[in-house]
Amino acid sequence: MPSDQAPDKAVMPEPAGAPVPAVTPERVLAGLALLVPIVAMLWVSSYDKPDPAVAGMPFFYWYQLLWVPVSAVFTVAAYLLINRDEKARKAARNGGAR
Amino acid sequence: MKDVNVPALVVFVLFFLLVTAMGFLASRWRRADNAAHLDEWGLGGRSFGTWVTWFLLGGDLYTAYTFVAVPAAVYATGAAGFFAVPYTIIAYPLVFLFLPRLWSVSRVHGYVTPADFVRGRYGSRPLSLVVALTGILATMPYIALQLVGIQAVLDVLGVGGGENANWFVKDLPLFLAFGVLAAYTYSSGLRAPALIAFVKDALVYIVIIVAVIYIPLRLGGYGHIFGAAADHFKQAKAGGLTLPDNKQWTYATLGLGSAMALFMYPHSVTGVLASKSRNTVRRNMAIMPAYSLMLGLLALLGFMAIAAGVGSGVKGYNSQLSVPQLFANMFPDWFTGVAFAAIGIGALVPAAIMSIAAANLFTRNVYKEWLKPAATPADETRIAKLVSLLVKVGALVFVLGMDKQAAINLQLLGGLWILQTFVAIVGGLFTRWFHHWALFAGWAAGMVYGTWKAYGLASPATKHFGGNAAEIPGIGEIGYIGLTAFALNLIVAVALTLVLRAVKAPDGPDETKPSDYSAEAGDDELENAPEPVAAH
Numbered sequence: 001m002p003s004d005q006a007p008d009k010a011v012m013p014e015p016a017g018a019p020v021p022a023v024t025p026e027r028v029l030a031g032l033a034l035l036v037p038i039v040a041m042l043w044v045s046s047y048d049k050p051d052p053a054v055a056g057m058p059f060f061y062w063y064q065l066l067w068v069p070v071s072a073v074f075t076v077a078a079y080l081l082i083n084r085d086e087k088a089r090k091a092a093r094n095g096g097a098r
Numbered sequence: 099m100k101d102v103n104v105p106a107l108v109v110f111v112l113f114f115l116l117v118t119a120m121g122f123l124a125s126r127w128r129r130a131d132n133a134a135h136l137d138e139w140g141l142g143g144r145s146f147g148t149w150v151t152w153f154l155l156g157g158d159l160y161t162a163y164t165f166v167a168v169p170a171a172v173y174a175t176g177a178a179g180f181f182a183v184p185y186t187i188i189a190y191p192l193v194f195l196f197l198p199r200l201w202s203v204s205r206v207h208g209y210v211t212p213a214d215f216v217r218g219r220y221g222s223r224p225l226s227l228v229v230a231l232t233g234i235l236a237t238m239p240y241i242a243l244q245l246v247g248i249q250a251v252l253d254v255l256g257v258g259g260g261e262n263a264n265w266f267v268k269d270l271p272l273f274l275a276f277g278v279l280a281a282y283t284y285s286s287g288l289r290a291p292a293l294i295a296f297v298k299d300a301l302v303y304i305v306i307i308v309a310v311i312y313i314p315l316r317l318g319g320y321g322h323i324f325g326a327a328a329d330h331f332k333q334a335k336a337g338g339l340t341l342p343d344n345k346q347w348t349y350a351t352l353g354l355g356s357a358m359a360l361f362m363y364p365h366s367v368t369g370v371l372a373s374k375s376r377n378t379v380r381r382n383m384a385i386m387p388a389y390s391l392m393l394g395l396l397a398l399l400g401f402m403a404i405a406a407g408v409g410s411g412v413k414g415y416n417s418q419l420s421v422p423q424l425f426a427n428m429f430p431d432w433f434t435g436v437a438f439a440a441i442g443i444g445a446l447v448p449a450a451i452m453s454i455a456a457a458n459l460f461t462r463n464v465y466k467e468w469l470k471p472a473a474t475p476a477d478e479t480r481i482a483k484l485v486s487l488l489v490k491v492g493a494l495v496f497v498l499g500m501d502k503q504a505a506i507n508l509q510l511l512g513g514l515w516i517l518q519t520f521v522a523i524v525g526g527l528f529t530r531w532f533h534h535w536a537l538f539a540g541w542a543a544g545m546v547y548g549t550w551k552a553y554g555l556a557s558p559a560t561k562h563f564g565g566n567a568a569e570i571p572g573i574g575e576i577g578y579i580g581l582t583a584f585a586l587n588l589i590v591a592v593a594l595t596l597v598l599r600a601v602k603a604p605d606g607p608d609e610t611k612p613s614d615y616s617a618e619a620g621d622d623e624l625e626n627a628p629e630p631v632a633a634h
């Protein structure tokens with residue numbers, strides 16, 4: 001049987017002020033979200049073709065134009081993830097100072 | 099001399115007068131307590147929120163030259179000219195990674211320029227100096243090209259143009275425009291372009307949206323436009339609607355290299371540091387693509403100019419005039435005036451910010467660092483204001499005295515040069531591992547290699563500096579010289595750092611600490627940080 005203090009310790013969450021690790025799921029996901037549009041645009045051979053055209057505009061042009069708003073969606077996702085991460089870090093810091 | 103387009107000219111002049119008044123009144127906008135400090139004149143008091151920053155950065159990065167040159171490149175080469183679109187798509191996710199860190203550390207230590215950061219991080223005066231000089235060197239021809247943008251508009255309007263007009267009459271409108279710009283930049287600092295950027299961006303959005311709907315309607319739809327462009331490129335046996343296989347590397351490396359260079363330019367950094375919080379910077383990276391969409395649509399105007407027969411049959415037609423001419427041919431006169439005002443004001447905003455950024459660099463990293471270390475903040479502001487005037491006069495002399503090709507060549511080189519500061523700046527934001535002399539050597543290697551390679555390129559228009567792509571050693575594909583030079587720069591910096599660390603070469607002091615790079619407005623780091631006034 002554990003001592004009297006043991007159950008107390010077991011229910012306690014991580015000690016307040018524990019540093020958040022440098023690599024968190026939020027940061028990894030944000031990094032991936034930022035990487036996607038960069039890779040998509042550098043992969044020129046994937047879109048260097050005229051067909052299928054839309055409303056008379058060759059694929060090459062409408063595909064890249066479409067990536068402008070799509071890249072913005074990915075960047076917004078990264079922004080939200082990083083915001084969450086920084087809030088958690090701040091909370092951890094303030095917990096430590098208490 | 100061509101006929102003057104009177105209704106267009108009247109509308110153009112009215113808008114010009116409006117922004118001139120705004121420029122002078124801007125000094126009263128959010129007026130600060132300490133007007134003598136360089137933070138006030140040179141960074142608008144570091145007070146701009148999300149929307150002001152959005153307009154300011156949009157007005158700053160998407161310049162008149164862009165409006166003229168991007169569709170001109172599409173007009174001349176087709177698909178290859180469209181690289182501006184992937185370039186701006188790549189840029190924001192990329193800089194999202196490091197600009198917030200640059201904002202934080204600059205706010206904590208009161209840095210005004212990227213060279214200030216390099217000085218503080220590496221404790222190296224020579225490295226800071228070359229970063230500053232590279233910035234000034236890259237910015238000067240860029241300012242000159244804004245004038246080329248205004249000139250293109252004035253030419254098509256029929257004022258000042260004409261080959262046989264005497265030089266003074268010919269350039270008088272340009273003198274006037276620049277004189278006025280210089281005066282309100284001097285008196286209002288960064289607040290002037292920030293306020294005028296609202297007008298500029300609104301005009302640009304209106305003009306582009308109208309253009310991409312109205313012009314295709316008149317030309318018989320996008321199918322017809324792309325059809326005509328395809329025929330044109332087939333006949334010309336140059337360019338095309340898609341890239342040949344051997345140009346794909348060039349396209350990708352130009353996009354990536356330009357995206358990396360974009361926020362190394364001093365005027366971009368000025369726009370970022372003027373924002374009031376770290377989150378403002380991040381939020382802007384997510385909303386800036388609205389401008390990229392506009393740029394993409396604008397690029398399509400190059401094809402419309404082909405379909406409308408602009409410049410067809412004229413030998414050696416200056417493609418820079420293709421889009422202004424397209425507007426003049428297609429729009430009713432009064433709306434041509436609005437469109438030209440968008441381009442003209444689109445030149446004034448970035449020219450003002452660029453001259454402020456160059457002045458900040460000279461004042462902080464040359465004057466105060468090397469010439470007069472005892473300069474007070476009030477001295478700094480006085481010098482920066484004077485230098486902003488000199489920079490503009492220099493650009494004017496440049497455009498009037500040298501031929502335009504030289505300005506275009508130098509701007510091309512400017513992108514290549516400024517990219518060579520990337521390792522020192524962005525590397526320094528994440529690690530203190532690099533040795534400052536290794537970074538210096540890497541910078542020098544990149545500058546020399548890139549300039550030498552670009553010098554050896556000929557084009558029909560010019561004997562040297564005729565392009566920006568050459569074979570990448572070891573890969574064999576044709577790629578952007580700037581990015582190849584950057585790779586060389588990085589290799590040299592890494593290799594020499596290993597050597598210098600191995601021999602335990604003495605290193606400079608680092609005045610920053612890790613928490614400085616994540617400080618946000620309202621945090622302890624900023625509360626405890628010395629007030630900018632006291633810090634320098």
